[in-house]
Amino acid sequence: MSACRGADSTPQRKTFIDSRDRYDPRSLDPALSTDVPTGRAVSYVFDGLTRFTVDARLAPALAARWDVSPDGRTYTFHLRPHVRFHDGQSLRAADVVHSFERVLDPRTKGGRGWPLFPISGARAFAAGSTRTIAGLATPDDSTVRITLDTALAIFPKLLAMPVASIVPDSDTTNFGEHPVGTGPWRFVRWQHDDYVLLAKNPSYWGGAPHLDSLEIRIVPEPSTSVAEFQAGNVDLLYVPEAETDRWEHTDEKNAFLVTAPALRLWYVAINCTRGPLRDPRVRQALNHAVDVGTILQRLVGGRGTLAAGVIPPSLDGADTTRRPYAYDPARARALLTAAGYPNGFALQLWVGQDETFQRIAQSIQAYLAAVGIRATLVQRDNSSAREASRHGDADLFIKDWYADYPDAEDFLDPLLVGANRGVGGNVSFYENPSVDDLVARARTTADSAKRAALYQRADSIAFGDAPMIYLFFYNELYAVQPWIRGFKAPAIFNGQRFLDVSIVGPGAGGANAGAPRDSTTHP
Amino acid sequence: MATFLLRRLLLAIPTLVGVLVVVFALLYIAPGDPVMAMVGERADSATIAQLRHQLHLDESRPKQFVAYASSVLRGDLGTSFITGRPIARDIAQRFPKTLELASAAMLLAVVLGISAGVVTAAYPGGWLDRLTLAFTYLGISFPVYWVGLILILVFAMVLRWLPPSGTGGLAFLVLPAFALGTRSIAFLARMTRSAMLEVIGSDYIRTARAKGLSRAAVLARHALRNALIPVVTVIGLDFGSYLTGSILTETVFSWPGLGRYVVNAIGKRDLPAIQGSILFLSVVFVVVNIVADLTYAATDPRVEYA
Numbered sequence: 001m002s003a004c005r006g007a008d009s010t011p012q013r014k015t016f017i018d019s020r021d022r023y024d025p026r027s028l029d030p031a032l033s034t035d036v037p038t039g040r041a042v043s044y045v046f047d048g049l050t051r052f053t054v055d056a057r058l059a060p061a062l063a064a065r066w067d068v069s070p071d072g073r074t075y076t077f078h079l080r081p082h083v084r085f086h087d088g089q090s091l092r093a094a095d096v097v098h099s100f101e102r103v104l105d106p107r108t109k110g111g112r113g114w115p116l117f118p119i120s121g122a123r124a125f126a127a128g129s130t131r132t133i134a135g136l137a138t139p140d141d142s143t144v145r146i147t148l149d150t151a152l153a154i155f156p157k158l159l160a161m162p163v164a165s166i167v168p169d170s171d172t173t174n175f176g177e178h179p180v181g182t183g184p185w186r187f188v189r190w191q192h193d194d195y196v197l198l199a200k201n202p203s204y205w206g207g208a209p210h211l212d213s214l215e216i217r218i219v220p221e222p223s224t225s226v227a228e229f230q231a232g233n234v235d236l237l238y239v240p241e242a243e244t245d246r247w248e249h250t251d252e253k254n255a256f257l258v259t260a261p262a263l264r265l266w267y268v269a270i271n272c273t274r275g276p277l278r279d280p281r282v283r284q285a286l287n288h289a290v291d292v293g294t295i296l297q298r299l300v301g302g303r304g305t306l307a308a309g310v311i312p313p314s315l316d317g318a319d320t321t322r323r324p325y326a327y328d329p330a331r332a333r334a335l336l337t338a339a340g341y342p343n344g345f346a347l348q349l350w351v352g353q354d355e356t357f358q359r360i361a362q363s364i365q366a367y368l369a370a371v372g373i374r375a376t377l378v379q380r381d382n383s384s385a386r387e388a389s390r391h392g393d394a395d396l397f398i399k400d401w402y403a404d405y406p407d408a409e410d411f412l413d414p415l416l417v418g419a420n421r422g423v424g425g426n427v428s429f430y431e432n433p434s435v436d437d438l439v440a441r442a443r444t445t446a447d448s449a450k451r452a453a454l455y456q457r458a459d460s461i462a463f464g465d466a467p468m469i470y471l472f473f474y475n476e477l478y479a480v481q482p483w484i485r486g487f488k489a490p491a492i493f494n495g496q497r498f499l500d501v502s503i504v505g506p507g508a509g510g511a512n513a514g515a516p517r518d519s520t521t522h523p
Numbered sequence: 524m525a526t527f528l529l530r531r532l533l534l535a536i537p538t539l540v541g542v543l544v545v546v547f548a549l550l551y552i553a554p555g556d557p558v559m560a561m562v563g564e565r566a567d568s569a570t571i572a573q574l575r576h577q578l579h580l581d582e583s584r585p586k587q588f589v590a591y592a593s594s595v596l597r598g599d600l601g602t603s604f605i606t607g608r609p610i611a612r613d614i615a616q617r618f619p620k621t622l623e624l625a626s627a628a629m630l631l632a633v634v635l636g637i638s639a640g641v642v643t644a645a646y647p648g649g650w651l652d653r654l655t656l657a658f659t660y661l662g663i664s665f666p667v668y669w670v671g672l673i674l675i676l677v678f679a680m681v682l683r684w685l686p687p688s689g690t691g692g693l694a695f696l697v698l699p700a701f702a703l704g705t706r707s708i709a710f711l712a713r714m715t716r717s718a719m720l721e722v723i724g725s726d727y728i729r730t731a732r733a734k735g736l737s738r739a740a741v742l743a744r745h746a747l748r749n750a751l752i753p754v755v756t757v758i759g760l761d762f763g764s765y766l767t768g769s770i771l772t773e774t775v776f777s778w779p780g781l782g783r784y785v786v787n788a789i790g791k792r793d794l795p796a797i798q799g800s801i802l803f804l805s806v807v808f809v810v811v812n813i814v815a816d817l818t819y820a821a822t823d824p825r826v827e828y829a
Contacts, residue, residue, distance in 0.1 A: 023787055027606055034563035109607065111562035111574055127573070176607065192616055193779035193787075194690055219688065220774045220783065227675045227687040383555035383792055390559065404565070414565045425565045 014212035014503055016484070019225040019234040021218050024193045027176035030165035031103045031110040036402070036493050039162040041216060043494035044198055045086075046165035046181035049077050049096065049144070050156045056263060056314070056406035056491035058157055062091060062166055062182065063144075072151025072446050079142040083205050085168045086186040093138035098169035100136060101125070115158040115404075120147045151444040153451060157405040162494055184209050184499055193218055210486070210502035229255070229479060235503075236487065237479040241356045244301025244477060255479040260489035261305065262476045263312050263403035265411065268349075268364065268396050268469035269389065269428045276345050277395060283466035285335035286396075287325035289371045290364050294327075296472050299359045304472035309459040310401075310411040312473045314491065316448060317408035317455025322463065324470060332371045344372025350394035352382040357398050364398070364469070389427040397427055400474065406492055408455040412439050416462045430467035434458075531816070535809045542805040543595065546798050547588050553792075556580075557604045560791035578604055591798065600799035605791050610799035613784060618803075620690070621780035624772065625765035627696050628704035633758060636708045637751075640715020645742060647720060655712060662709025671702040671775035688777040699776040703769050707761045714757055718750035752823045759815025766811065767804040 025038040030046055033039045043051075049063035060066075063077035083091040104113045104126040113126045121134030135147040148155060158164065168180055179187050184206065185198035196216040200209040219225040222240045229237040239247050239257070247257060268286075276282045296304050308324040311317045336344060349368075351361040358379065365375045375396070380388070389397040403410045414425030418436050421429045438458035445451045463470070480487050483505045490496035558574045559566075575581045579590065594601060600610040639659075643652040678698060679687035686695050722728060723746050731741045770782035781800060788796035 032607070034561065106573060106577065109561070109574060109577060109604075111558070111566065111570055113570060114565065114567060117567075123569075127569070191690070191779060192613070193783055194777070217689065217777070218779075219777045221777070223672055224675065224688045224775060224777055227680050228689075230680055231683065231687055233686065233689075381555070381790065383560060383790060384553070387555055387559055401564070420565075423559070423562070423566045423568055423571055 015215050016211045016213070016236070016498055016501060016503065017215045017217055017234045018236045019217050019219045019228055020236060020238050021216055022220050022222075024218050025196065028179040028187065028190065028196070029110075029176035030099070030162055030167060030179075031108045031112065032176060033162035033165075034110070034112050037216075037218075039494055041196055042162040042165055042179075043183070044185040044214065044497055045179050045183045045187055046162070046167065047183050048160050048162075048164045048166060050160040052160050052406060052492050052495045054488045054490050054495045055260075056403075056495055058160060058406070061160070062096075063159075066156065068446075072153065072444065073148050075146045075148070075155060077144045077146065079144065080205060081142065083182050084203065085180050085182050086201060087168065087180050089168050089170065091166065091182060092141045092169070093144045094141075095166055095169045096144045097133070097136045097138060099166045100164070101133060102167065103163055104133065110163070112163045115161050115163055118148045118150075118152045118155055118158070120149050151446065153443070153446050153448070154405070154407050154409055157407055160494075161404055184497055185214055188213070204499075206499065209499050211498060214498055229481070232481065235481045235484050239477040239479050241300050241303065244303060247477070247479060248301070255481060258478045258480055258487060258489045259303070259475050260491055261312065261314060262474050263315070263406055263410075263492055264400055264474040264476075265307060265310055265312065265415075266300075266304070266360075266398075266400045266471040266474055267307065267310075268398045268471065269394075270466070270468050271389075271392060271395055271397075271427070271429050272431075272465075272467050273392060273429045274395050275347070276339065276341055277347070279339045280465050281335045281339040282341065284325070285332040285339070285371065286368070286373070286469050287466050288328045288335065289332040289373070290367045290469055291327040292324065292469075292471055295360055295363050299356060299363060300472070300474075301477070303475040303477055305475075306472050307470040309463050309470070310415050310468075311408040311455060311459050312403075312411070315406060315408050315411075316452040317412075317459065319456050319460060322460065325466075329367075329371050336371065336373075341372075344374060346374040346376070347395040348378045349375045349396040349398070350378045350380065350385050350388060351398050352380065352385040354382075360471075361398050364396075390422050392422065392427075392429055394427075396469070399427070401425070403492055408452070408459070409439065409443065412442075412455060412458050412462075416458070416467065428467035430462065430465065432461060432465060435462050528813070528817075531813050535806075535813075538809060539802065539805055542802060543592060543798070544588075546801050547591065550792075550794055550797060551584055555792040557792040557794055560793070561605060591795075595799075595802065600802070601795035603788075603793050603796045605788075605793045605796070610796055613796065614781065614800055614803050617779060617781045617784050620778060621766060621769060621773075621782065623696065624699055624703060624769055624778055624780060625762060627700035628707065628765055628769075629758065629762045631700055631704040632707035632711050632761065635704075636711025637715050637747075637754065639708070639712035640750075640754075641719060641742065641747060643712070644716045644719030644723065644746075645738075647716075652716075655716075659709035659713050662705045663713075665705065666771075667702055667706065668771045668775060670705050671699070671772055674698045674702050675775070688775070690779065699772050699778050702775065703765060703772040707757075707765075710761070711754060711757060714754050715750060718753055719746055722746045722750045748822065752819065755818050755822055756815065759811060759818065763808045763811040763815075766807050 021037040025041045026032050026035055027038060028041055030042045033042045047061045051059050051061035053059050062080055064080040066075055066077045068075055100116055102108055104116055104122055106128045116122050119133060119135040124130045125133045137145040139145060177190060184201050184204045186201045188197040188199050190196045198214045200212055202208045225237055228234045270277050270283050292306055306324040308322040313320050349361055351357050361377055365377055368375045388394045401415060414420050416430055416435055417439050418431030420426040435458045438454045442451045442454035476489055478489055483503050485502050485504050486500040558571050562570060579587060602609050639655050643655045646652055675687045678685045685698050689695055728741060728746055731745050770786050773780045773782045785800045
């Protein structure tokens with residue numbers, strides 16, 4: 001590999017190099033996909049029965065089509081014919097059963113069974129009390145029939161999550177480091193903490209990728225990934241929030257920026273069970289006290305849309321006419337006085353290691369001080385801060401929520417439903433029976449318009465109760481090298497699989513000379 | 524010599540046992556739960572309880588410690604909670620990269636630091652001496668993280684001589700080795716200079732000069748060898764710390780060494796990975812120190828190993 005390349009010239013390679021991952025994937029085994037680097041890598045090597053498009057819509061994948069029974073409880077998936085795994089085996093219905101059993105098997109120790117829990121008997125199997133999953137049947141080699149405990153309209157979306165990827169029904173040792181899937185990219189090599197190298201699957205059922213190979217570099221320091229991008233060594237960069245202005249307003253002639261709203265909410269969870277925060281008026285006061293618009297402009301480079309609810313505007317159920325809490329310190333003071341705190345009170349604002357979160361937390365601290373609320377910043381490593389919030393020890397905790405699947409349910413249920421308080425994701429410890437009831441009803445409602453209406457009402461009720469300081473829905477900002485064609489910013493983390501991406505210019509037409517790493521198959 | 528080695532090795536045992544106990548205690552006092560990192564952002568308490576049970580985290584602390592210590596005594600560092608991979612293999616994959624980086628940094632420090640020390644001691648007070656002195660001040664004061672980013676800016680982004688980060692050929696090693704070695708280069712230069720000046724002022728140097736030896740021969744053969752004795756100590760200590768703590772350099776340069784492994788493991792509270800790698804690094808530190816002590820004998824005949 002040449003030591004460095006000029007950024008002005010097209011590189012002599014047909015490998016796309018991604019610099020987004022900050023840490024090594026946990027594993028390449030779909031059953032262990034609990035973090036974004038793992039989920040993304042798994043989505044390259046594997047397919048699910050369904051998948052998400054780049055704009056986060058549900059599409060068929062290994063299931064060419066599916067039928068739902070009138071009661072909404074039984075899904076029949078018809079497998080796409082002539083699909084082969086990277087090792088040459090044909091895809092059969094038994095592989096689907098095997099894949100789901102692996103995820104739920106207690107011996108896997110994956111901790112990510114919940115997307116499959118709606119399947120009848122899945123919980124019993126995961127608890128080790130049964131040997132098979134009652135709700136899984138294979139009438140023939142190309143059909144999988146899945147029976148659920150109750151109707152669940154969003155079930156096909158859960159199957160597009162990385163954890164529900166289909167793996168071959170053959171026992172391979174060390175699958176997490178030598179994965180075999182049906183996906184557009186086959187595994188070549190993994191140097192831990194350095195890179196994962198994948199080569200195109202020339203016989204991919206959805207059409208082979210244009211690129212020869214895909215290299216996922218692990219770059220822990222954001223400034224280093226910027227340097228790598230400017231040296232022309234990587235093709236795709238997450239632009240750090242603090243650098244947004246520099247990239248948007250200076251002449252970065254070597255790159256173009258691509259942005260897309262992500263299904264990602266930034267918010268400050270308010271623990272509704274602690275002290276004065278039990279009073280909704282106090283929580284509303286917190287929302288009125290903070291000038292979120294200024295925070296968004298100054299600290300996040302304007303990359304987002306103010307949130308007036310937890311449902312991102314692009315999803316069904318979002319009420320785009322609802323107005324965010326206005327910045328109104330006088331109103332905040334009045335609400336505090338009405339609640340019996342004319343002189344304010346003291347609380348703790350918890351924050352993890354993310355630099356942008358820390359800056360926002362400092363800013364919120366100042367805004368709260370202006371209405372008499374004395375916030376102490378408690379800065380901890382991510383693990384400690386998250387644990388404190390899950391145990392209900394944090395008054396306020398600044399965090400984000402990134403969708404696993406594109407549906408309002410993935411925001412309402414974990415963040416606002418009472419049953420999910422604590423480890424389930426609801427670290428506001430918010431509980432409102434009407435919200436719980438609306439979300440539960442939406443889950444079994446097949447009609448999508450009716451479902452959206454239920455979502456919207458739930459979101460609206462919770463918004464009034466203010467279990468969080470609503471910040472904004474985040475926009476991803478990517479820099480892409482000018483020699484790259486066909487890259488679209490994904491609205492969901494596993495929506496971009498580089499099938500339509502190519503490298504243009506002199507390097508693309510020639511032989512594979514200059515490829516940074518050879519793509520020979522790992523023995 | 525053999526008895527010395529044996530005694531030092533025996534003394535290492537209580538040190539390592541102490542490390543084992545302290546690390547275990549710290550991990551269980553510190554907040555954070557490995558199961559939380561395993562299950563991700565959305566979980567249910569049944570799954571969490573099941574995993575805690577499977578990983579024996581629901582057992583008493585003393586029982587957990589005995590189980591861990593006995594498996595370590597059998598030579599088994601266990602498997603990672605998070606990845607399921609054996610810790611010993613994880614360490615074996617990453618330690619060579621750490622060793623490579625630490626050795627390169629130390630080589631730079633020895634070559635550049637000692638030569639700078641000798642040259643400046645030969646002409647004390649000259650412009651070269653003052654310039655070097657200024658550089659060594661900066662080299663000791665600048666944090667390694669900042670030095671790393673500046674090196675990337677200058678040599679990778681502006682001059683484009685070297686790659687900013689990653690692994691590959693020798694070119695990838697240069698910047699991280701410089702960043703990591705900067706402090707040692709500066710420190711060794713200052714130590715060598717002052718030790719040399721002290722030695723040069725002593726009687727036997729005057730005698731050596733008086734018997735007609737050239738200035739260069741005296742410096743190289745008589746002065747340097749004696750001046751090196753304290754320098755060797757510093758080299759040993761610095762090398763030990765590079766092998767066990769090049770976390771910042773590895774992070775800035777995306778270098779896949781053991782330091783980042785430990786930090787990631789701590790971030791996820793991957794208890795076996797943290798315990799195993801810290802224990803391993805303690806062994807490395809002990810070994811490096813023993814080797815440094817043995818090196819004294821080669822440089823200083825007055826040192827005896829009884």
